[in-house]
Amino acid sequence: MKATFLILFFTTALSFAQGPIAPSAAPAPTMKTLAQIEARTAIPASPTVSIAGPHFTISQPGSYYLTGNVQDASGNGINIDSSNVTLDLNGFALISTTVSPAAGSAIELASRLRSIVIKNGRITGGAVRTYVGPNVWNSTYSDGGWSHGINDSSSNASGCLISHLTVAQCKEFGILLYGGACLEHVNATDNGGYGIFASQGSVTNSTATYNGNSGISAFQGGVTNSTATITITSCALFQL
16 A cells, blocks of 8 residues: 655745834933932032131021031021021031131021931131139130021021031030020030020030030930030039
């Protein structure tokens, strides 16, 4: 019996679509914007030669940081005119070169601000303490530099946090806060008046030395884990 085999050959034709191809969607960005990387506003450093202040005015809520030392020949260093502000000194200093009389504040708070954070740096005035003896507290202060380090004498600011800050050589108050504030890890030294005055605030883990009046005063708040020594004209620590 003869077998019959049917062999089928298949050929596959490759065909390519012709005509326009619809464009694909634009690729999504893969890199972060500068605002996403550093979501804060930079405050520039001072020019080489000191100029009249204010060096910078903060007029909008947000987070701000120094990029170098701020040095003023007169007036205020930084004005804060808005609530809900964080000011990071970023390890730098606010410096006054005013000779005499002392003038302005390193940081001046406008009227009735809310929720202000100031941290991480130094404030240096120009008042120099001179020992006149015979006792260790017998000293005088030269007239120069900032009048105040941080000042809200007319504002009654509330919800303030001041932390990791050194305030030195201001002619009057190192820190003057009448409203509700929390101060922690603050060092006030060689200021001609009060080192730290927090009328309705609390002070923790802070020190005050060689200030002309009370080192630390908190009339309606509390003072914990803090020391105030060697004041010139009044008590070291005052708390009601």
